[in-house]
Amino acid sequence: MRPNKLEQPILPDQGEDDLRAILGGTEIPTAYKIGYILNFYREPSFRRIEAEFGLTRPEIVILLALHFREGITAAEFCEFSGHLKAGVSRAAIALEKKDLIRRVTDPADSRRQRLFLTDAGRDLYSRYVPALKAREAAMLACLSGSERKQLDRLLDKLAAHVPDWGSASEL
Amino acid sequence: MRPNKLEQPILPDQGEDDLRAILGGTEIPTAYKIGYILNFYREPSFRRIEAEFGLTRPEIVILLALHFREGITAAEFCEFSGHLKAGVSRAAIALEKKDLIRRVTDPADSRRQRLFLTDAGRDLYSRYVPALKAREAAMLACLSGSERKQLDRLLDKLAAHVPDWGSASEL
DNA sequence: ACAAGAAAGTCTCATATGAGACCGAATAAG
DNA sequence: CTTATTCGGTCTCATATGAGACTTTCTTGT
Numbered sequence: 001m002r003p004n005k006l007e008q009p010i011l012p013d014q015g016e017d018d019l020r021a022i023l024g025g026t027e028i029p030t031a032y033k034i035g036y037i038l039n040f041y042r043e044p045s046f047r048r049i050e051a052e053f054g055l056t057r058p059e060i061v062i063l064l065a066l067h068f069r070e071g072i073t074a075a076e077f078c079e080f081s082g083h084l085k086a087g088v089s090r091a092a093i094a095l096e097k098k099d100l101i102r103r104v105t106d107p108a109d110s111r112r113q114r115l116f117l118t119d120a121g122r123d124l125y126s127r128y129v130p131a132l133k134a135r136e137a138a139m140l141a142c143l144s145g146s147e148r149k150q151l152d153r154l155l156d157k158l159a160a161h162v163p164d165w166g167s168a169s170e171l
Numbered sequence: 172m173r174p175n176k177l178e179q180p181i182l183p184d185q186g187e188d189d190l191r192a193i194l195g196g197t198e199i200p201t202a203y204k205i206g207y208i209l210n211f212y213r214e215p216s217f218r219r220i221e222a223e224f225g226l227t228r229p230e231i232v233i234l235l236a237l238h239f240r241e242g243i244t245a246a247e248f249c250e251f252s253g254h255l256k257a258g259v260s261r262a263a264i265a266l267e268k269k270d271l272i273r274r275v276t277d278p279a280d281s282r283r284q285r286l287f288l289t290d291a292g293r294d295l296y297s298r299y300v301p302a303l304k305a306r307e308a309a310m311l312a313c314l315s316g317s318e319r320k321q322l323d324r325l326l327d328k329l330a331a332h333v334p335d336w337g338s339a340s341e342l
Numbered sequence: 343a344c345a346a347g348a349a350a351g352t353c354t355c356a357t358a359t360g361a362g363a364c365c366g367a368a369t370a371a372g
Numbered sequence: 373c374t375t376a377t378t379c380g381g382t383c384t385c386a387t388a389t390g391a392g393a394c395t396t397t398c399t400t401g402t
Contacts, residue, residue, distance in 0.1 A: 025238075025239030025240065026235060026238075026239060027238075027300055027303075027304055028300070028303050028304055028307045029323065030307055030310075030311060030319070030322065030323060030326065031209075031212055031213070031303065031306075031307045031310065032235075033323070033326040033327065033329075033330050034205060034208070034209050034212070034326060035209060035213065036251070036252075036253075036330055036333070037205070037326065037329050037330055037333065038202075038205050038206060038209050039252070039253040040253055040333045040336065041202055041205070041336075042202070042206065043253050047360085050360095051361095056387090056388065056389090057388085057389095058388095058389095064197065064203075067196075067197075067198075068196030068197060069196065073350080073351095074350075074351065075349080075350060075351080080207070081207075081210070082207075082210040082211055082214050084389080084390060084391080085350080085351070085352090086351090086352080086353080086389080086390070086391080086392085087388085087389065087390080088351090089350090089351055089352055089353090090352085090353095090388090090389090092351090093352085109349095109350085109397075109398065110350095110396090110397065110398085111349065111350040111351070111396070111397050111398065112349095112350060112351085112397095113350080113351075129198055129199070132198075132199050132202065133198055133199055135202075135336065136199045136201055136202045138335075138336040139201075139202065139329060139336060140201060140329075141332070141335070141336075142328055142329065142331075142332035142335065143325065143328065143329070147325060147328070148201070150321055150325060151201065151322075151325045152200065152201060152204070154314065154318060154321060154322045154325070155201065155204040155205060155208065156204065157313055157314065157318070158204075158208050158310060158311075158313065158314070159204050159207055159208055160313075161312070161313035162207070162208065162211045164309075164312070164313070165211065165212075165306065165309040165310060165312075218390085221390095222391095227357090227358065227359090228358085228359095229358095229359095244380080244381095245380075245381065246379080246380060246381080255359080255360065255361080256380080256381070256382090257359080257360075257361080257362090257381090257382075257383080258358085258359065258360080259381090260380090260381055260382055260383090261358090261359090261382085261383095263381090264382085280367080280368070280379095280380080281366090281367060281368085281380095282366075282367050282368070282379065282380040282381070283367095283379095283380060283381085284380080284381075
């Protein structure tokens, strides 16, 4: 029962039939399975990073995003990450205080702040990303090369169509 | 920028190349994409359920799980859901207070409590699950029938191998 | 040029959550 | 039998988070 925060939650040793009983019984099987897999990918990794480097979730994700999208604004980050603007604002302030990013007011629109990694931020990122990569590799280890290609193709397609899902108010 | 909590975060209207710039740049592309997709599936739906029915995340998920696994204990739920035991305990207490579940001490081991849906719990579940189903359908709408089969097969495989990922302490 | 409205980001408050200490029940060992 | 240990569950405390009010800046229409 999760004796330790860094311990991966352990599944009882059970056959695939029982696993099917766990995962196959919902009325939202695909979403449920994605959630299940992602939980076991993300939670242990993120908890460890939080504990080890003193970062919060939004802070971790902002550093991740800045690594390939420097100069992004908080609002842009909200749009594609789904985080709330208050959380992003808090995280950006905290990251700046820790000297991991710089916030530069956009000269063209002084409401906006563009975010940039500092050397320290890049360094910190490079110290925690290997764990995430390793865990992704562990997650994908059971798939063959062509299965991984399939999976990535399907995920790309799903991701590309996210904007078409319709607003939540239609739910 | 998320003006409303029930509003789905809106992506700027951008071509697939830009989307690739958002999603393809990480060092953990598969995990990142799964997270991206799941965020946009889960957050709006769950926020709506939270607001509309006064439930917390763990409460929502417990009701979901009980719907196909009645009599589960809190510890079992922790194991396959990845939730923390304190959260599950709190949620179970709250759900019982709302008469949505019953907690029955296991006669064989009086430490354990088995959880069962009440009629009210079943009813509440049936009122919020359609929204989740609808959103899953929207998510999958861009895939063909055979692509969905592919996806489910890959997810089943990934889910079945979760226990092999190794403990987080190896990260 | 001015007023009205939208947008970016910050702040505040209440609540949810994570971590781990704690308690009582069950099991194992001597 | 008695004691130590593990295990299911609860409690407490500090922190993170969600929601939305608020401030300032930009945009639009007249």
